[in-house]
Amino acid sequence: MLWVKTENQTSITEFIFLGFGTLPDLQILLLFLLFLLIYIATMAGNILIMALVVTDDHLHTPMYFFLGNLSCLETCYTSTILPSMLASLLTEKRTISFSGCLTQYYFFGFLAAAECYLLAVMSYDRYLAICKPLHYAVLMNGRCCLQLAAGTWISCSLAIDITIFLMQQLTFCGPNEIDHFFCDFTPVIKLSCSDTRMMELITTILAAICTLPPYLLTLATYVCIITTILRIPSTSGKRKAFSTCSSHLIVVSIFYGTIMIVYMLPKIDTLRDLNKVFSVFYTVLTPMLNPLIYSLRNREVKEALGKVATKFSAVKRIQTFLS
DSSP: OTTOOOGGGOSOOEEEEOTTOSOOHHHHHHHHHHHHHHHHHHHHHHHHHHHHHHHOGGGOSHHHHHHHHHHHHHHHHHHHHHHHHHHHHHHOOOEEEHHHHHHHHHHHHHHHHHHHHHHHHHHHHHHHHHHOTTTHHHHTOHHHHHHHHHHHHHHHHHHHHHHHHHHHTOOOOSOOEESSSSOOHHHHHTTOSSOOHHHHHHHHHHHHHHHHHHHHHHHHHHHHHHHHHTTOSOHHHHHHHHHHHHHHHHHHHHHHHHHHHHHHSOOOHHHHHHHHHHHHIIIIIHHHHHIIIIIITSHHHHHHHHHHHHHHHHHHHHHHHHO
16 A cells, blocks of 8 residues: 555554553443444444435435435444454454554544535535525536535545655654554654654644634534524424534534544643543544434434335235245
8 A cells, every 4th residue: 555664664563552541351341332332323323324315215315415425434434443442442452553553544534534524515505405495406416416525535535645645754663552542643653753843733734624614614504504594483493493403513513623622732731631532522422423413313314214114014024924
């Protein structure tokens, strides 16, 4: 691969994750069970959304097209980190090769940046649907949806390619213990013997480009959406719309906020100690919450689930009758 380091460039061939530190066996078991349940729930929710979006004709709309993309992204995103973390908790084997570490960070960084822009695209789609309903079908046609989705997936690879290229130039000659549960940028470059000040500046700028514009766009679209909702005469309609918007904004703010804290703020000791906690929010919690917040509460998705349940029960009755 492009970012694999050769032996004559570094004296370290593998890293050791410190994870969540030295914990009693019971706490390690509880952590393993907790993250396992979260992983199962995340995978089940996102795969279910993808299956419904693909199979149900009523969900072949721009909104559910983007929700299907988000679920696909979350499935890959979660699988980049949680399986290896679960394996290290269960087996206590916490080593990862140099190339494996950079590979994990590549996919994590690429998918995290893609999610930032995809959430902004989804908020723009809702803005058009609510604030520009007469122009929505024309502006958000099939070609536009494909271009926005493809642009989200493709453009975000540039920032992570630059970061991986810069990390490839580093020399590692000292300790090899990563104070984290996955190969994140700051814990890895802390171990380098090279001067990383310029690299940290560049990656901070790249992180700002990947997070601030989509976050500001998301906030702006929701301000417009809320302004439009205030004109709704029905009190129950306002309440329902505000409930949906507030839950979306909470999840989006947690995701963007914790990423910006970890990657854009100065690396002072207090924040460095909290970064591991913040990382749990955007790597573990938001992928689990997104299917519930964005999809499973929607009437159309509930109806699609009802159809699947009805078909499944009918098939079971036929099988029982034939047997």
